Amino acid sequence: MPFGYHGRWLEVDLQTASAQEHELSKEVLCQYIGGVGLGVWLMLQLEAWRWAALEPEAPLALVFSPLVSSPLTTSAKFAVVGRSPLTNRINDSLASSTFALVGKQTGYDALVLRGAARELSLVVVEPQGVQVIPVPELAGCSCEQTQAEVRRRLGPEFAVLAVGPAGERGIAFATLSHQGRHAGRGGSGAVLGAKGVKALAVRGQQRVRWARPKVLTQLARKLAQLAQGPQTAKYRQLGTLANMAVFNRLGLLPAENFQKGSSPAATALSVEQLQPQTLQVRESCQVCNIGCDHRYTLQEDQPGVRLEYESAYALGPLCGISDPQTVLWAARFCDHWGLDTISTGATVAFAMECVQRGWLKEPWLQFGRPEALRRALELMVRRQGVGELLALGTRAMAEQLGPEALAIAPQVKGLELPGYELRRLPAAALAMAVATRGADHNRTSAYEVDFSPQPPENDNELVQRLIWHEDRAAVMDSLILCKFLRGVFEDFFASASEMLWATTGWHFTAGGLHQVARRIITARKLFNILCGWQPQEDTLPERFFTQGTSTAGPLSRQRFERLKRLYYLQRGWTPEGWIPWQQLEHLGLAQFGLLCTQEAETSEPLGS
Amino acid sequence: MVTVELFGTARLCSGVSQVEVQPGSLQEVLCQLEHRLPQLRGVCIRQGKLLPGYMVNINGQRFTRDPHYRVGPGDVVLLLSADAGGA
Numbered sequence: 001m002p003f004g005y006h007g008r009w010l011e012v013d014l015q016t017a018s019a020q021e022h023e024l025s026k027e028v029l030c031q032y033i034g035g036v037g038l039g040v041w042l043m044l045q046l047e048a049w050r051w052a053a054l055e056p057e058a059p060l061a062l063v064f065s066p067l068v069s070s071p072l073t074t075s076a077k078f079a080v081v082g083r084s085p086l087t088n089r090i091n092d093s094l095a096s097s098t099f100a101l102v103g104k105q106t107g108y109d110a111l112v113l114r115g116a117a118r119e120l121s122l123v124v125v126e127p128q129g130v131q132v133i134p135v136p137e138l139a140g141c142s143c144e145q146t147q148a149e150v151r152r153r154l155g156p157e158f159a160v161l162a163v164g165p166a167g168e169r170g171i172a173f174a175t176l177s178h179q180g181r182h183a184g185r186g187g188s189g190a191v192l193g194a195k196g197v198k199a200l201a202v203r204g205q206q207r208v209r210w211a212r213p214k215v216l217t218q219l220a221r222k223l224a225q226l227a228q229g230p231q232t233a234k235y236r237q238l239g240t241l242a243n244m245a246v247f248n249r250l251g252l253l254p255a256e257n258f259q260k261g262s263s264p265a266a267t268a269l270s271v272e273q274l275q276p277q278t279l280q281v282r283e284s285c286q287v288c289n290i291g292c293d294h295r296y297t298l299q300e301d302q303p304g305v306r307l308e309y310e311s312a313y314a315l316g317p318l319c320g321i322s323d324p325q326t327v328l329w330a331a332r333f334c335d336h337w338g339l340d341t342i343s344t345g346a347t348v349a350f351a352m353e354c355v356q357r358g359w360l361k362e363p364w365l366q367f368g369r370p371e372a373l374r375r376a377l378e379l380m381v382r383r384q385g386v387g388e389l390l391a392l393g394t395r396a397m398a399e400q401l402g403p404e405a406l407a408i409a410p411q412v413k414g415l416e417l418p419g420y421e422l423r424r425l426p427a428a429a430l431a432m433a434v435a436t437r438g439a440d441h442n443r444t445s446a447y448e449v450d451f452s453p454q455p456p457e458n459d460n461e462l463v464q465r466l467i468w469h470e471d472r473a474a475v476m477d478s479l480i481l482c483k484f485l486r487g488v489f490e491d492f493f494a495s496a497s498e499m500l501w502a503t504t505g506w507h508f509t510a511g512g513l514h515q516v517a518r519r520i521i522t523a524r525k526l527f528n529i530l531c532g533w534q535p536q537e538d539t540l541p542e543r544f545f546t547q548g549t550s551t552a553g554p555l556s557r558q559r560f561e562r563l564k565r566l567y568y569l570q571r572g573w574t575p576e577g578w579i580p581w582q583q584l585e586h587l588g589l590a591q592f593g594l595l596c597t598q599e600a601e602t603s604e605p606l607g608s
Numbered sequence: 609m610v611t612v613e614l615f616g617t618a619r620l621c622s623g624v625s626q627v628e629v630q631p632g633s634l635q636e637v638l639c640q641l642e643h644r645l646p647q648l649r650g651v652c653i654r655q656g657k658l659l660p661g662y663m664v665n666i667n668g669q670r671f672t673r674d675p676h677y678r679v680g681p682g683d684v685v686l687l688l689s690a691d692a693g694g695a
């Protein structure tokens with residue numbers, strides 16, 4: 001057994017309630033590390049691109065990593081990787097806490113679910129084996145109720161990942177939830193729901209060995225100290241909601257479905273206003289000494305609601321809502337039902353603009369009306385009336401409403417946009433257009449290039465820096481460490497090498513880790529190509545090129561296209577974004593590219 | 609005059625959202641701010657220098673941490689966390 005890993009993964013067939021173990025070679029682990037990296041390798045290995053996201057055979061992987069169960073702060077995380085029902089492309093999302101720790105103790109580096117259960121079921125993975133237990137009585141239970149009930153039945157030593165009613169009902173942006181944290185983006189909750197799985201419970205006691213335990217303890221101490229430094233102060237003191245007032249002031253806060261770049265709603269929803277007015281608690285994921293999770297409540301008898309900037313932006317200004325009570329209610333509603341807050345808010349905001357333009361006949365659904373947001377969410381989760389349309393997400397909705405609607409749908413590749421006014425942020429705009437999982441701020445953080453005190457001197461440098469941010473994110477998401485640590489490292493790649501040496505005993509140079517990142521990012525792209533990716537997908541909503549806001553002019557299409565081409569070339573791809581054979585071979589991905597050749601019966605489907 | 613707008617921790621710990629100071633280098637501007645709002649000392653500024661984790665934006669356009677940056681009359685300085693963005 002290699003240090004830091006178990007060296008195997010488990011494939012669970014839900015239909016037959018059976019499981020099969022598979023080895024993980026040192027070569028694969030060195031090439032993909034864990035988390036999202038190992039997840040995309042599994043998806044290629046299992047040829048997941050053959051099935052649509054909600055087909056029973058489509059695999060869904062829960063992937064741990066070499067750092068999980070180490071004392072390194074923020075390392076208790078796992079990745080959920082599969083195909084997204086929103087984008088039909090690769091999807092990877094992260095969640096935290098006990099499920100990662102106990103999940104790894106099952107003795108596997110990844111659990112992959114395939115097939116579908118005959119009825120709503122609970123999947124149990126423990127040392128005695130795998131069980132698929134029918135639980136029709138849990139239908140309609142919220143994420144928290146489901147976790148509590150499963151632990152009551154099985155015992156407190158189990159960690160439980162649950163699907164809310166939104167996942168059961170196939171809402172395209174349903175989440176997977178564990179201890180109040182969600183693998184939120186891209187609709188993995190709908191994938192598990194389509195498999196008839198209400199919850200997955202894990203228990204185990206198999207621990208991994210560390211290559212250099214003393215060094216690991218020293219590194220953990222140092223990292224914990226850094227995590228208490230000024231670079232994470234914002235997260236500890238304020239949480240991500242600190243972005244609200246700043247983005248609004250800078251004209252970067254998307255409002256009313258990206259028609260505006262600032263909003264009067266921001267003041268009431270800002271941390272500066274909410275902190276002194278509300279009762280708050282601060283919580284943290286397991287094995288984390290930052291604790292960015294700020295929960296707000298406006299009334300003593302109500303439970304605290306976790307309010308991130310992204311949730312507040314989408315359920316607030318994007319829908320024109322300024323009432324904190326309504327936004328907290330909506331965030332709580334999403335947690336309870338298992339809905340991604342960004343996609344939920346963006347879908348309602350998009351519908352509001354469609355009503356404004358007369359494309360949708362729901363006159364009550366107006367910007368700025370708290371009761372309209374509440375009613376829209378209720379209809380969405382019940383899939384009643386306009387809720388049937390809302391449950392699809394913005395791109396599928398727009399496809400039903402017509403090409404004009406598609407031009408204003410706030411999405412890339414079908415995934416709804418996070419809270420950045422991209423017309424003022426060229427690096428973030430490019431990063432979101434080319435991101436493999438769709439509109440994505442978490443797989444790149446390229447906005448840091450736009451916010452940098454040392455702005456890039458030219459477009460070449462802008463793209464170079466964007467790629468560095470993408471590479472860093474690919475490694476962080478594979479190790480896995482929380483992104484909120486990203487500012488504490490003087491040299492992230494050197495620190496990551498040290499951590500991998502202490503946990504696995506393997507030597508990675510900084511250059512070697514960049515190569516790992518390149519492989520992971522290219523593997524995701526390859527997966528998308530195998531799913532049918534076309535160059536025109538790497539773009540932004542048409543309105544960004546034709547309409548400005550009071551805070552920003554439209555993006556120059558010419559410059560955007562030039563940046564995109566530079567990005568592809570710097571990644572070693574063709575000017576249109578295809579992957580040359582040479583690169584597939586160089587990165588050890590040719591075996592997967594070959595599948596594509598055989599299917600398409602052409603000699604160069606991926607190359608220039 | 610120069611307007612300094614405070615965000616996040618700077619506003620919460622001082623209770624002030626905006627202050628007017630004299631033009632000068634960024635360091636001189638921040639020295640005046642520190643003098644007026646001593647609660648900020650050691651939190652985000654020390655001796656007119658930004659502590660790690662903080663930066664400023666000038667007129668909603670340019671981000672900087674450069675103490676020599678010339679802040680002119682009519683300029684607006686936003687005092688921010690350096691870690692803008694995030695999930």
Ligand code: SF4
Pocket residue numbers: 074096235283284285288289290291292293482483484
């Ligand atoms: S910083 Fe926040 S999100 Fe990251 S591990 Fe800690 S509590 Fe979880």
